[in-house]
Amino acid sequence: MISNKKLRELPLHLMLLPGVICVILFNYIPLLGIVMAFQKYIPNKGILHSKWIGLDNFKYILSMPNITGVLYNTVFIAVMKIVAGVVIPVLFALLLNEIRKEYFKRSVQTLIYFPYFLSWVILGGILIDILSPSTGIVNQFLGFFGIDPIYFLGNAKWFPFTLIISDTWKNFGYSTIIYLAALTNVDPSLYEAAIVDGANRWKQTLHVTIPGIVPIVTLMVVLSLGNVLNAGFEQVFNLYSPQVYSTGDIIDTLVYRIGLIDAQFSVGTAIGLFKSVISFGLIILSNKLAQKYAGYRVF
Amino acid sequence: MQNCDLKNRRSLSRSSRKTPRYSISRKIFIIFNYTILGFTSLICILPLIYVLSLSFSSSSAAAAGYVKFWPVDFTLASYKFVLSKPEFLQAFGVSLERVALGFVINILMSVLVAYPLSKETKDFKWRNVYAWFFITTMLFNGGLIPTYMTIKSFGLLDTIWALVLPGAVPVFNVILLMNFFRGLPHEIEEAAMIDGAGYFTSLCKIYIPLSKPALATISLFILVGHWNSWFDGLIFINSPRNYPLQSYLQTVIIGVDYSKVSSENFRNISEISDRTSKAAQVFLAALPILIVYPFLQKFFMKGLVMGSVKG
Numbered sequence: 001m002i003s004n005k006k007l008r009e010l011p012l013h014l015m016l017l018p019g020v021i022c023v024i025l026f027n028y029i030p031l032l033g034i035v036m037a038f039q040k041y042i043p044n045k046g047i048l049h050s051k052w053i054g055l056d057n058f059k060y061i062l063s064m065p066n067i068t069g070v071l072y073n074t075v076f077i078a079v080m081k082i083v084a085g086v087v088i089p090v091l092f093a094l095l096l097n098e099i100r101k102e103y104f105k106r107s108v109q110t111l112i113y114f115p116y117f118l119s120w121v122i123l124g125g126i127l128i129d130i131l132s133p134s135t136g137i138v139n140q141f142l143g144f145f146g147i148d149p150i151y152f153l154g155n156a157k158w159f160p161f162t163l164i165i166s167d168t169w170k171n172f173g174y175s176t177i178i179y180l181a182a183l184t185n186v187d188p189s190l191y192e193a194a195i196v197d198g199a200n201r202w203k204q205t206l207h208v209t210i211p212g213i214v215p216i217v218t219l220m221v222v223l224s225l226g227n228v229l230n231a232g233f234e235q236v237f238n239l240y241s242p243q244v245y246s247t248g249d250i251i252d253t254l255v256y257r258i259g260l261i262d263a264q265f266s267v268g269t270a271i272g273l274f275k276s277v278i279s280f281g282l283i284i285l286s287n288k289l290a291q292k293y294a295g296y297r298v299f
Numbered sequence: 300m301q302n303c304d305l306k307n308r309r310s311l312s313r314s315s316r317k318t319p320r321y322s323i324s325r326k327i328f329i330i331f332n333y334t335i336l337g338f339t340s341l342i343c344i345l346p347l348i349y350v351l352s353l354s355f356s357s358s359s360a361a362a363a364g365y366v367k368f369w370p371v372d373f374t375l376a377s378y379k380f381v382l383s384k385p386e387f388l389q390a391f392g393v394s395l396e397r398v399a400l401g402f403v404i405n406i407l408m409s410v411l412v413a414y415p416l417s418k419e420t421k422d423f424k425w426r427n428v429y430a431w432f433f434i435t436t437m438l439f440n441g442g443l444i445p446t447y448m449t450i451k452s453f454g455l456l457d458t459i460w461a462l463v464l465p466g467a468v469p470v471f472n473v474i475l476l477m478n479f480f481r482g483l484p485h486e487i488e489e490a491a492m493i494d495g496a497g498y499f500t501s502l503c504k505i506y507i508p509l510s511k512p513a514l515a516t517i518s519l520f521i522l523v524g525h526w527n528s529w530f531d532g533l534i535f536i537n538s539p540r541n542y543p544l545q546s547y548l549q550t551v552i553i554g555v556d557y558s559k560v561s562s563e564n565f566r567n568i569s570e571i572s573d574r575t576s577k578a579a580q581v582f583l584a585a586l587p588i589l590i591v592y593p594f595l596q597k598f599f600m601k602g603l604v605m606g607s608v609k610g
Contacts (some may be wrong), residue, residue, distance in 0.1 A: 011498040012415040012423050017413040020432065022467040026449065027436040033445025092339070095332050104333070108594060111340035114347075117595060119527035119589050121545045125581040126346045129353070129574065135364045139348055156569040173343065201325060234530065238553045248440040252443075260534060271443030280439050 036268035057270035066249065074250040077160055077231040082224045084168045085175060090217060092172065093179035094209065098201075109180075113173025123237030127166055128153065144153055159244040177219070179213055186212035218293055225286035229279050251275050347585065354378070354578035361574045372476040375581035387580065389540055390547035394526065395457070397543050401525040402518070408468045409476050411518055414502050416473070417480035436472050443534075450535055461535035462528070462543065469524075472517040479513035480506055516598040519591060526587055548584055552577050 016226040032047075037057055042181035061067055092112070098103045117124065131137050133149040142150065152162040190208045199207065241246045251271060259268020321329070347369050353361055357372035364373045379389050411431065421424050448463065455461040487509075488501045496504070503572070507514070534547030539547065588595075 006487050009425070012418065015411040015415050015427070015498070015502075016429055019468045020429075022408065022464060023433060023436055024376055024454070026446075026465040026467070028451045030441030030445040031439070033441050034450050036445065036448070047578055055446070086405050092336075098328075098332055099336065104336075107341045112343050114592065117523055117527075117592065118585055119529060119545055121527075121529045121549045121553060122581055122585050125548065125577060126350050129578065130349060131345055135362070137367070140364065147578055166356055169343070193515060227516065238549065239532070255443055259341060260447065265444050265448070267442040269442060276439060283438055 004077055017049075022086060024068045034269065036266050037276065039266055040290045041269075043265070043268040057266050058274070061271055061274070066245070066254075067274050067291065068121055068280045069246060070249050070254050070257060073160070073247060074229055076227050077163055077250065078234075080160070080164045081167050081232065082221070082227060083097045085171060085224070086217065086221055089172045090179055090213070091176035092176045093183055093213070094205065096118060096176065096180055097183045097209065098205075105219060109173070109177060111173075113177060115170045119171075120234040122236075123166070123170060127162075127239065131162070153239055154241065156244045156247045157239070159248045161250065163232070166239075167232055179219075182213045182216045183209060206246055219290055222290045223292065226283035227288070228282055229275050268295055347582075349390050349580050350486075350578045353575055354582050356575060358575050360572055361578075368606050372458045377575040377581075380576050381579045383581065386539070387499035387544075387583075388572055389521065390544040393541060397459055398522060399548065400459060401466075402521055405469050405521045405525075406474070409472045409521075410469055410502070412513075413473045413476035414498075414506060433468065433470050433473065436468075438505070447534060456535055457537045457541055459541075463525075466533070469517075469521065471563065472520060475517060476510070476513055476539050479510055483509055505512045512598070514567050515594075519595050519598055522591065523588060523595065544584055548580055548603055550579065 032192060035047060036050075039047070039055050040056075041047065041050045096105060096108060099108070099266060100223045102278050125171060130138050131152040132156075133139055133151045138152070139149040150158060152158050186209060190212075191204055229251060231250040231252070233250070233256075236250050236253055237256070240253065252275075255268050255271050255275075258264050258271065345368065352368055352370045353366050354377050355370035355373055355375070357374050357376070360366055388602060404549045410573075415423060416426060416430055416433075418426055443447070448598035450461050450465065455464070483506065487505050490502055491505060527545060529543070529545035529549045532543045533549060536546065537541055539550065542550070
């Protein structure tokens with residue numbers, strides 16, 4: 001017999017049912033596909049009949065000549081993006097917080113986080129045009145100062161920095177708003193106390209404002225730890241080309257080329273799995289740290 | 300209430316920090332501050348203005364590099380050309396269809412999942428089991444290849460369902476909405492339940508009407524998300540005529556994926572690989588975002604505040 005309480009909960013289960021089905025079909029079933037990483041997967045035979053080869057795919061990956069380069073590129077680009085993505089928004093939030101004219105403050109906010117809402121296809125189209133060495137407006141501008149045209153997207157030396165700068169350009173407005181929100185929540189009585197103690201504006205910033213946002217900055221840094229292997233597939237995919245593979249190829253683009261273009265499904269899956277496992281570990285670690293140092297619980 | 304409190308605090312902090320006369324160094328700082336902020340804001344918007352002026356310029360002026368931030372030889376030729384291209388219009392149509400269908404599915408799923416998860420474990424014993432079931436999908440996924448194989452084995456390749464079903468439950472939005480639901484007073488629901496209302500009635504008659512700001516916020520996130528997606532279109536759709544706009548633009552503006560282009564399409568691609576028509580297409584694809592941007596901005600802060608409220 002079904003108890004009264006269970007009957008009462010029934011509508012809640014029913015509400016969840018469609019979502020649960022979708023998640024099983026499109027999130028959990030692909031998880032089963034991970035076994036391909038340990039197989040020599042052949043599409044005609046399917047997962048059930050393909051040959052098991054243990055860790056051979058992983059051995060193959062480690063023997064690939066460009067794998068260390070790709071790993072290095074991924075971590076370098078991702079870490080630089082994380083650093084720039086914290087330092088610059090914090091600086092801008094501090095500067096914006098000093099503005100007293102509301103309309104100016106609001107206009108700046110409106111403009112700086114507009115690029116955040118555009119896709120990397122649109123931004124990629126814009127960047128390819130404005131960064132072109134022959135007709136691009138950026139190189140025309142640099143030409144005024146006698147600087148020779150720079151091939152930002154085609155020169156392996158410049159490419160990673162083009163990625164880092166353009167990513168920061170797209171996203172810093174968004175983070176600035178978060179930090180600015182934290183700044184407006186700093187207790188005003190602290191400023192009053194500081195003024196009584198004779199602190200000038202600079203001292204107030206140093207001893208009241210900055211300590212006031214340290215917790216949220218810590219939190220954001222710790223949480224971004226989970227992104228150390230996410231160098232930004234959508235951006236790199238739209239901006240890179242074979243001549244910058246040496247410094248611009250990242251794990252995700254490698255998975256795409258090996259897995260979908262070359263149709264080496266098992267190898268692609270194995271690289272993807274390698275990335276997922278490390279990222280998963282980092283996310284768990286970052287949440288543990290966030291809980292310990294910032295008293296934050298994500299889940 | 301909270302908003303009002305915030306305003307009071309802000310004005311308080313401003314008046315208390317106002318210094319009657321600025322010192323020299325302070326004046327220099329203020330000038331420096333306005334300059335750097337103004338300059339940065341310009342940098343964020345100038346590229347788009349440049350593309351806009353390029354799209355209204357003649358091809359020859361653009362090719363010669365005369366165009367700066369104002370159209371040279373003003374012409375609508377690029378727009379006429381782009382809007383007369385059946386591929387562009389078709390892709391635009393597919394995108395609209397995808398946004399509409401994806402929106403309905405995402406909103407329904409968000410509400411239906413967020414509401415049960417907003418209950419306490421004492422009212423809904425399985426709450427934590429379900430919560431972890433959904434959160435796991437944020438932490439770990441099969442990756443690109445297994446996801447592709449799954450969609451393929453379901454026979455969804457080249458259909459619009461491949462674009463809207465895999466992300467049917469937007470977990471981030473669910474968390475946002477769940478936190479909002481938790482913040483609403485329980486007493487209303489309790490009163491309604493004493494009068495005989497069930498969970499479905501309570502959700503439709505109490506929670507949804509009270510959550511309009513939260514729903515508006517996630518609606519905008521969903522609309523922008525679907526409009527901007529391109530990679531799923533690129534891999535799950537085989538025939539270019541079923542491409543949504545952003546995937547189509549990816550192939551014509553960024554890089555041509557030769558494996559998927561037939562020789563007949565090749566000719567079209569070379570025809571439009573001209574700077575001004577590319578600029579016109581980029582601008583047309585950004586236009587819907589520009590239109591909803593004022594609303595985005597309005598609800599954006601609310602979304603941030605909501606997301607930070609922890610139950």
